[in-house]
Amino acid sequence: MELEPAEKARKLDIQELEEIRNDAYENARIYKDKTKLFHDKKIAQKHFSIGQKVLLSNSVLKLFPGKLRSRWQGPFIVTKVFTHDEFEIESEESRKRFMVNGQWLKSFNENFQAHAVEKIHLEPP
Known part of the structure:
Protein backbone atom coordinates (compact mmCIF):
# COMPACT_ATOMS: atom_id res chain seq x y z
CA MET A 1 0.00 0.00 0.00
CA ILE A 43 25.17 38.08 -45.87
CA ALA A 44 25.19 40.32 -48.92
CA GLN A 45 23.91 38.58 -52.03
CA LYS A 46 26.21 39.28 -54.92
CA HIS A 47 24.94 39.12 -58.48
CA PHE A 48 27.47 38.79 -61.27
CA SER A 49 26.76 38.02 -64.91
CA ILE A 50 28.74 35.93 -67.37
CA GLY A 51 31.55 37.95 -68.93
CA GLN A 52 31.71 40.46 -66.09
CA LYS A 53 35.12 41.28 -64.63
CA VAL A 54 35.60 40.71 -60.91
CA LEU A 55 38.34 40.89 -58.29
CA LEU A 56 39.17 37.97 -56.00
CA SER A 57 39.98 38.46 -52.32
CA ASN A 58 43.46 37.32 -51.34
CA SER A 59 42.79 35.27 -48.20
CA VAL A 60 46.50 34.76 -47.47
CA LEU A 61 46.80 38.43 -46.55
CA LYS A 62 44.30 37.96 -43.72
CA LEU A 63 46.75 35.57 -42.08
CA PHE A 64 49.84 37.69 -42.78
CA PRO A 65 48.61 41.27 -43.11
CA GLY A 66 50.65 43.81 -45.00
CA LYS A 67 49.87 47.48 -44.60
CA LEU A 68 50.17 48.56 -48.21
CA ARG A 69 49.39 45.31 -49.99
CA SER A 70 46.17 45.05 -51.93
CA ARG A 71 43.77 42.45 -50.61
CA TRP A 72 42.35 41.92 -54.10
CA GLN A 73 43.73 40.00 -57.07
CA GLY A 74 42.60 40.15 -60.62
CA PRO A 75 40.78 41.01 -62.72
CA PHE A 76 39.08 37.69 -63.47
CA ILE A 77 36.21 37.00 -65.87
CA VAL A 78 33.04 35.21 -64.73
CA THR A 79 32.48 32.22 -67.03
CA LYS A 80 29.65 30.34 -65.26
CA VAL A 81 27.10 31.18 -62.60
CA PHE A 82 25.91 28.40 -60.29
CA THR A 83 23.31 28.26 -57.57
CA HIS A 84 24.02 29.19 -53.96
CA ASP A 85 26.29 32.13 -54.82
CA GLU A 86 29.00 30.09 -56.58
CA PHE A 87 30.87 31.28 -59.64
CA GLU A 88 33.43 29.89 -62.05
CA ILE A 89 36.03 32.50 -62.90
CA GLU A 90 38.87 32.56 -65.40
CA SER A 91 42.18 34.35 -65.06
CA GLU A 92 42.91 36.82 -67.84
CA GLU A 93 46.64 36.05 -67.91
CA SER A 94 46.87 32.28 -67.41
CA ARG A 95 43.37 31.29 -68.63
CA LYS A 96 42.97 28.96 -65.62
CA ARG A 97 39.41 28.37 -64.43
CA PHE A 98 38.29 27.68 -60.88
CA MET A 99 35.22 27.81 -58.67
CA VAL A 100 34.78 30.43 -55.94
CA ASN A 101 32.15 31.49 -53.47
CA GLY A 102 30.59 34.86 -54.29
CA GLN A 103 31.61 36.24 -50.88
CA TRP A 104 35.23 36.30 -52.09
CA LEU A 105 34.42 38.43 -55.16
CA LYS A 106 33.71 42.07 -55.87
CA SER A 107 33.03 43.83 -59.15
CA PHE A 108 35.92 45.36 -61.09
CA ASN A 109 35.54 48.89 -62.45
CA GLU A 110 37.45 49.12 -65.72
CA ASN A 111 37.00 52.84 -66.23
CA PHE A 112 38.89 53.74 -63.08
CA GLN A 113 41.53 56.31 -63.89
CA ALA A 114 44.42 57.00 -61.62
CA HIS A 115 45.22 60.68 -61.35
CA ALA A 116 48.77 61.88 -61.72
CA VAL A 117 50.23 63.02 -58.44
CA GLU A 118 51.96 66.37 -58.51
CA LYS A 119 55.35 66.32 -56.82
CA ILE A 120 56.51 69.39 -54.95
CA HIS A 121 60.21 69.65 -54.20
CA LEU A 122 60.95 71.56 -51.04
CA GLU A 123 64.16 73.49 -50.69
CA PRO A 124 65.97 73.47 -47.39
CA PRO A 125 65.61 76.75 -45.48
Whole structure:
Protein backbone atom coordinates (compact mmCIF):
# COMPACT_ATOMS: atom_id res chain seq x y z
CA MET A 1 0.00 0.00 0.00
CA GLU A 2 2.87 2.39 0.62
CA LEU A 3 4.34 1.78 -2.84
CA GLU A 4 1.37 3.24 -4.76
CA PRO A 5 1.87 6.88 -3.68
CA ALA A 6 5.61 6.56 -4.28
CA GLU A 7 4.96 5.14 -7.78
CA LYS A 8 2.59 7.98 -8.65
CA ALA A 9 5.04 10.59 -7.37
CA ARG A 10 7.86 8.98 -9.37
CA LYS A 11 5.74 8.92 -12.56
CA LEU A 12 4.84 12.59 -12.07
CA ASP A 13 8.53 13.47 -11.58
CA ILE A 14 9.47 11.61 -14.77
CA GLN A 15 6.72 13.37 -16.75
CA GLU A 16 7.79 16.75 -15.38
CA LEU A 17 11.41 16.02 -16.33
CA GLU A 18 10.32 15.09 -19.87
CA GLU A 19 8.36 18.35 -20.17
CA ILE A 20 11.38 20.36 -19.04
CA ARG A 21 13.57 18.49 -21.55
CA ASN A 22 11.08 19.14 -24.38
CA ASP A 23 10.94 22.83 -23.45
CA ALA A 24 14.74 22.98 -23.56
CA TYR A 25 14.79 21.38 -27.04
CA GLU A 26 12.15 23.81 -28.28
CA ASN A 27 14.00 26.82 -26.87
CA ALA A 28 17.24 25.64 -28.48
CA ARG A 29 15.46 25.25 -31.85
CA ILE A 30 13.95 28.74 -31.58
CA TYR A 31 17.36 30.21 -30.69
CA LYS A 32 19.02 28.49 -33.67
CA ASP A 33 16.30 29.72 -36.04
CA LYS A 34 16.67 33.33 -34.84
CA THR A 35 20.46 33.15 -35.06
CA LYS A 36 20.26 31.77 -38.60
CA LEU A 37 17.86 34.53 -39.69
CA PHE A 38 20.17 37.18 -38.22
CA HIS A 39 23.20 35.65 -39.95
CA ASP A 40 21.41 35.36 -43.29
CA LYS A 41 20.38 39.04 -43.15
CA LYS A 42 24.04 40.06 -42.82
CA ILE A 43 25.17 38.08 -45.87
CA ALA A 44 25.19 40.32 -48.92
CA GLN A 45 23.91 38.58 -52.03
CA LYS A 46 26.21 39.28 -54.92
CA HIS A 47 24.94 39.12 -58.48
CA PHE A 48 27.47 38.79 -61.27
CA SER A 49 26.76 38.02 -64.91
CA ILE A 50 28.74 35.93 -67.37
CA GLY A 51 31.55 37.95 -68.93
CA GLN A 52 31.71 40.46 -66.09
CA LYS A 53 35.12 41.28 -64.63
CA VAL A 54 35.60 40.71 -60.91
CA LEU A 55 38.34 40.89 -58.29
CA LEU A 56 39.17 37.97 -56.00
CA SER A 57 39.98 38.46 -52.32
CA ASN A 58 43.46 37.32 -51.34
CA SER A 59 42.79 35.27 -48.20
CA VAL A 60 46.50 34.76 -47.47
CA LEU A 61 46.80 38.43 -46.55
CA LYS A 62 44.30 37.96 -43.72
CA LEU A 63 46.75 35.57 -42.08
CA PHE A 64 49.84 37.69 -42.78
CA PRO A 65 48.61 41.27 -43.11
CA GLY A 66 50.65 43.81 -45.00
CA LYS A 67 49.87 47.48 -44.60
CA LEU A 68 50.17 48.56 -48.21
CA ARG A 69 49.39 45.31 -49.99
CA SER A 70 46.17 45.05 -51.93
CA ARG A 71 43.77 42.45 -50.61
CA TRP A 72 42.35 41.92 -54.10
CA GLN A 73 43.73 40.00 -57.07
CA GLY A 74 42.60 40.15 -60.62
CA PRO A 75 40.78 41.01 -62.72
CA PHE A 76 39.08 37.69 -63.47
CA ILE A 77 36.21 37.00 -65.87
CA VAL A 78 33.04 35.21 -64.73
CA THR A 79 32.48 32.22 -67.03
CA LYS A 80 29.65 30.34 -65.26
CA VAL A 81 27.10 31.18 -62.60
CA PHE A 82 25.91 28.40 -60.29
CA THR A 83 23.31 28.26 -57.57
CA HIS A 84 24.02 29.19 -53.96
CA ASP A 85 26.29 32.13 -54.82
CA GLU A 86 29.00 30.09 -56.58
CA PHE A 87 30.87 31.28 -59.64
CA GLU A 88 33.43 29.89 -62.05
CA ILE A 89 36.03 32.50 -62.90
CA GLU A 90 38.87 32.56 -65.40
CA SER A 91 42.18 34.35 -65.06
CA GLU A 92 42.91 36.82 -67.84
CA GLU A 93 46.64 36.05 -67.91
CA SER A 94 46.87 32.28 -67.41
CA ARG A 95 43.37 31.29 -68.63
CA LYS A 96 42.97 28.96 -65.62
CA ARG A 97 39.41 28.37 -64.43
CA PHE A 98 38.29 27.68 -60.88
CA MET A 99 35.22 27.81 -58.67
CA VAL A 100 34.78 30.43 -55.94
CA ASN A 101 32.15 31.49 -53.47
CA GLY A 102 30.59 34.86 -54.29
CA GLN A 103 31.61 36.24 -50.88
CA TRP A 104 35.23 36.30 -52.09
CA LEU A 105 34.42 38.43 -55.16
CA LYS A 106 33.71 42.07 -55.87
CA SER A 107 33.03 43.83 -59.15
CA PHE A 108 35.92 45.36 -61.09
CA ASN A 109 35.54 48.89 -62.45
CA GLU A 110 37.45 49.12 -65.72
CA ASN A 111 37.00 52.84 -66.23
CA PHE A 112 38.89 53.74 -63.08
CA GLN A 113 41.53 56.31 -63.89
CA ALA A 114 44.42 57.00 -61.62
CA HIS A 115 45.22 60.68 -61.35
CA ALA A 116 48.77 61.88 -61.72
CA VAL A 117 50.23 63.02 -58.44
CA GLU A 118 51.96 66.37 -58.51
CA LYS A 119 55.35 66.32 -56.82
CA ILE A 120 56.51 69.39 -54.95
CA HIS A 121 60.21 69.65 -54.20
CA LEU A 122 60.95 71.56 -51.04
CA GLU A 123 64.16 73.49 -50.69
CA PRO A 124 65.97 73.47 -47.39
CA PRO A 125 65.61 76.75 -45.48
